[in-house]
Amino acid sequence: MSEIRYEEADENLTEVFLNVLEKNFPFYQNFKFKLLFDLKKRVSQGKLVLASIELPGPKLKFFSRDKIAAEGYDFIIIVDRKAWELSGEQARTKIIRHELRHVEISEDGSVKLVGHEIEDFYAEIEANKDDPEWRRKLVVLVSDVYEQEKIMLKEAKAKAKEKTDE
Numbered sequence: 001m002s003e004i005r006y007e008e009a010d011e012n013l014t015e016v017f018l019n020v021l022e023k024n025f026p027f028y029q030n031f032k033f034k035l036l037f038d039l040k041k042r043v044s045q046g047k048l049v050l051a052s053i054e055l056p057g058p059k060l061k062f063f064s065r066d067k068i069a070a071e072g073y074d075f076i077i078i079v080d081r082k083a084w085e086l087s088g089e090q091a092r093t094k095i096i097r098h099e100l101r102h103v104e105i106s107e108d109g110s111v112k113l114v115g116h117e118i119e120d121f122y123a124e125i126e127a128n129k130d131d132p133e134w135r136r137k138l139v140v141l142v143s144d145v146y147e148q149e150k151i152m153l154k155e156a157k158a159k160a161k162e163k164t165d166e
């Protein structure tokens with residue numbers, strides 16, 4: 001069984017990303033970002049991962065070449081599709097803005113990723129003053145939905161088994 005784990009960004013993800021890029025990180029516009037949805041839940045250090053940003057290695061960069069990025073992509077942003085679906089426009093903006101804070105471009109144009117200053121970035125704390133708990137709340141919501149799905153799947157499987165046992 002081979003299920004495809006990732007999905008290309010839809011129009012909304014692309015739009016939110018471009019808006020954030022234009023508004024908060026205009027100097028990143030020369031770089032190529034590949035946007036993907038992850039259909040599978042990811043957990044890191046016991047916490048649900050809403051989204052992540054990665055630097056493709058040379059091989060992956062080579063394989064990622066396409067019409068948009070003739071030399072391959074500089075960054076890959078992977079967003080939990082369920083988290084995206086369960087988020088409003090504001091939270092979506094926050095998710096993308098947070099990921100882009102990880103980007104650091106040095107004067108010679110080379111790129112790298114930086115870790116969090118704290119559990120977040122100071123600039124994000126300031127920008128999220130209206131709802132400082134947004135991430136924790138969204139993580140709880142998304143985790144609950146994943147949990148629900150797991151239970152439903154188990155029940156469906158049990159039912160299917162009952163049928164075959166008959």
Ligand SMILES: [Zn+2]
Pocket residue numbers: 098099102116
């Ligand atoms: Zn982060």
